[in-house]
Amino acid sequence: MTQEAAPSILSIVGAGSLGQAFAALLAASGQPVTLLATPASATRLASVGRIRLQGIVGLEVPVAPPPASVGSVEVADDPSALPEGAGLIFATKGHQLPRAIEAVHAAWPRTGDGAAWVAGVQNGILKDDLLARAFGPDRVVGAVTILGAQREPDGPITVTSRGMTYLGELDGRASTRVITAVERLRKAGIPAEVPADIRGALWSKACNAAGVFGVSVLTRMSAPGMFGNPHLIRAYLSLIRETAAIASACGVEVGDYVSFPIRTFLSLLNPLLNPLLNERPEAETVATLMIRFGGGPSAPTGLATMPSMTQDLLAGRPLEVEQVFGDLVERAERVGVAVPRLTLVRDLIRGLDSGHARPAPAPGRTVTADERTDG
Numbered sequence: 001m002t003q004e005a006a007p008s009i010l011s012i013v014g015a016g017s018l019g020q021a022f023a024a025l026l027a028a029s030g031q032p033v034t035l036l037a038t039p040a041s042a043t044r045l046a047s048v049g050r051i052r053l054q055g056i057v058g059l060e061v062p063v064a065p066p067p068a069s070v071g072s073v074e075v076a077d078d079p080s081a082l083p084e085g086a087g088l089i090f091a092t093k094g095h096q097l098p099r100a101i102e103a104v105h106a107a108w109p110r111t112g113d114g115a116a117w118v119a120g121v122q123n124g125i126l127k128d129d130l131l132a133r134a135f136g137p138d139r140v141v142g143a144v145t146i147l148g149a150q151r152e153p154d155g156p157i158t159v160t161s162r163g164m165t166y167l168g169e170l171d172g173r174a175s176t177r178v179i180t181a182v183e184r185l186r187k188a189g190i191p192a193e194v195p196a197d198i199r200g201a202l203w204s205k206a207c208n209a210a211g212v213f214g215v216s217v218l219t220r221m222s223a224p225g226m227f228g229n230p231h232l233i234r235a236y237l238s239l240i241r242e243t244a245a246i247a248s249a250c251g252v253e254v255g256d257y258v259s260f261p262i263r264t265f266l267s268l269l270n271p272l273l274n275p276l277l278n279e280r281p282e283a284e285t286v287a288t289l290m291i292r293f294g295g296g297p298s299a300p301t302g303l304a305t306m307p308s309m310t311q312d313l314l315a316g317r318p319l320e321v322e323q324v325f326g327d328l329v330e331r332a333e334r335v336g337v338a339v340p341r342l343t344l345v346r347d348l349i350r351g352l353d354s355g356h357a358r359p360a361p362a363p364g365r366t367v368t369a370d371e372r373t374d375g
């Protein structure tokens with residue numbers, strides 16, 4: 001049994017926005033942390049010599065190759081440098097996760113290391129299946145984060161919100177490793193807690209991701225702008241309803257979490273749960289959501305307010321469409337739930353995704369202006 005082994009330190013895979021933010025905050029609080037980066041990112045960080053956080057957190061933390069001293073982030077590009085007994089948080093993009101898992105698993109955990117565990121902060125449910133397949137279900141801790149961070153072109157990481165990070169055992173048991181990890185995150189100034197039901201938290205975040213990404217990517221609308229528009233709120237609600245139906249068929253009830261009160265959203269539009277619906281039309285309920293969550297007519301629309309998948313679209317980066325929508329549609333098929341809206345959104349976003357191969361035009365044939373989809 002790995003769960004009750006000695007409390008472990010935290011290490012991170014992926015020196016991107018979240019990975020650098022977590023690692024820098026942990027190191028700045030005096031805790032040891034190893035950040036496993038790609039060779040390119042490790043070289044870049046070594047040449048700069050530090051991680052710089054800006055935005056709502058202002059921090060400069062030195063980086064060093066193993067072994068790093070207290071107060072520095074230990075940056076490695078070789079998974080065999082990962083410490084024994086660590087809790088390893090994968091912070092790669094969803095589509096990068098399989099290769100990262102493969103590389104890490106070839107070298108870590110070492111034989112006899114019963115305390116090592118893994119978690120992933122990617123959106124969607126798929127990541128835990130991938131981690132369990134490689135490392136074994138006993139080593140996987142469920143994780144959800146809404147800490148907000150983004151990489152700036154010149155290197156620093158802008159932390160946009162100190163959102164909550166949830167950790168929990170997927171079988172619902174209390175465990176020392178999860179409690180210790182939450183304490184470590186809190187010591188680093190990262191809000192963290194063990195929710196009553198981590199699977200409820202994972203699925204509630206998945207509901208929100210499906211709704212927010214689905215609507216925002218297809219309309220290129222910022223999150224506050226989206227919640228300021230009654231038509232887009234309806235579209236958002238229709239996607240979270242379908243996702244929650246899959247969760248329910250999988251035996252998971254969605255709940256209310258800071259920034260994604262999915263249960264409340266759904267109950268507001270469910271006549272069985274919301275007696276007020278008998279007295280007032282749906283439009284009024286949507287208006288209530290606009291007041292509570294919308295940014296009003298002056299809602300900010302800049303790049304920073306765009307959901308991450310919309311930012312990826314606008315930057316021409318691959319989209320996490322399979323990890324979010326493709327996986328949900330497959331799960332729905334497996335449990336016999338009809339999800340026509342999620343399926344349509346998956347197909348539309350696949351069509352926009354630079355990471356999906358498109359059939360090349362026949363030789364000698366020019367693509368016409370009508371056929372161009374990037375306008």
Ligand SMILES: NC(=O)c1ccc[n+]([C@@H]2O[C@H](COP(=O)([O-])OP(=O)(O)OC[C@H]3O[C@@H](n4cnc5c(N)ncnc54)[C@H](OP(=O)(O)O)[C@@H]3O)[C@@H](O)[C@H]2O)c1
Pocket residue numbers: 013014015016017018019036037038040041091092093094096099100101103121122123145146147148149150151308320
């Ligand atoms: N950013 C947020 O605010 C936020 C919030 C909640 C959830 N999430 C989710 O968290 C995940 C990470 O997001 P992010 O914004 O931090 O992404 P990101 O900035 O693109 O960072 C991903 C990092 O993973 C690295 N990487 C890729 N393959 C690797 C490998 N095999 N070994 C080591 N490192 C590897 C990449 O390295 P290179 O740069 O060298 O390619 C990159 O630095 C995503 O799934 C996202 O949806 C993000």
